[in-house]
Amino acid sequence: MNSVTLGELVLTNARIVLANEVLEGSLRVDGGVITDIGAPSRTGLDLDGDYLIPGLVELHTDHLETHYAPRPRVRWNPVAAVQAHDAQIAASGITTVLDAIRIGLDEDTDVSAEEMRILAGAIRAGMDAGRLRAEHYIHLRCEVSAPDCLDSFLAIKDDPLVRLASLMDHAPGQRQFASLDAYKVYYQGKTKMSDAELDAFTARRNAQSLAHSGKHRRMISQMCHDQGIVLASHDDATRAHVEEAVDLGLHIAEFPTTLEAARASRQAGLSILMGGPNVVRGGSHSGNVSARALAEADLLDILSSDYIPFSMLQSAFSLADGVEGISLSKAIQLVTKRPAEAAGFHDRGEIAVGKRADFVHLRIEDGIPIVLTVWRQGQRVI
Secondary structure (H helix, E strand, O other): OOOOOOOEEEEEEEEEEOOOOEEEEEEEEEOOEEEEEEOOOOOOEEOOOOEEEEOEEEEEEOHHHHHHOOOOOOOOOHHHHHHHHHHHHHHOOEEEEEEEEEEOOOOOOOOOHHHHHHHHHHHHHHHHHOOOOOEEEEEEEEEOOOOOHHHHHHHHOOOOOEEEEEEEOOOOOOHHHOOHHHHHHHHHHHHOOOHHHHHHHHHHHHHHHHHHHHHHHHHHHHHHHHHOOEEEEEOOOOHHHHHHHHHOOOOEEEOOOOHHHHHHHHHHOOEEEEEHHHHHHOOOOOOOOOHHHHHHOOOOOEEEOEOOOOHHHHHHHHHHHHOOOOOHHHHHHOOOHHHHHHOOOOOOOOOOOOOEOOEEEEEEEOOEEEEEEEEEOOEEOO
């Protein structure tokens, strides 16, 4: 988004989704900030009675890497990859996004740590040049079991766009892959390893986890606290996992895999984040706890797109339509206000006077929210 003078904007005849109600009316923007919300106006851009919701705030998307490395050993120009990713993000109603950069590599990818830093540089260049539709930050996905995790973290932690770090360990037999059968299906489907190759791979992953996970969690957590980087756990499965997260000073519980872990996270005051695809598909692809079940138990605070950008918007409307006790306003908070607060963005995430004018204009067709227009700071980007 090119730097321009942000003038006045009036939107009227809209169903405006506020934090606690849906208001049929209009709003006024001046200088990229909401200055008034009220009754329908005789002037302004007529939204024909469609919905107007806050711009979505995305904390965990793995989507950028698929543009840069769409096939094994295939690389796309990093600037082009960022632009393509940004366009899809914005068209999905996301106006603030934390792009996941992989920290600590293993054998399931051929993307190097240096290439991850190149991608981070392309994000920064796009932001500096003002040519990105959404506002981009960086989320460091720290695979703490990987031998190179700490070195990779040290090489990028000072980037000013780094806003969030998550601590994850995908070794088999625990967390996301407590089921070894699910682990086998996932990795053999992804890598085409034979049974013998998978057995050797599993043994290496477990040995690396034992050698590195504990110390990397402690060291990275301390450095994040020192630099004001928000911390998240990942795939907690047990109360002990949650207690470890609390001891390390983490704030967000990403993708808890069991009801036990979600309940413990709520009791500990962690914000519980689940994936939109889990909601849309009706369950986890790894056989873990359903995000919809957590929503029904009031154990869901934040929805992320994970690997499908549009799933944030789709899942929010799905929950509002299908889960008792979840109004549209509450469902939209899961993709706007709640993630903004968890990441420390206090100027956005809801339609309220004084907040940033980040909006999505949409209507529902055949049960699907269709994005028509997106504004960031009062400037149209879609």
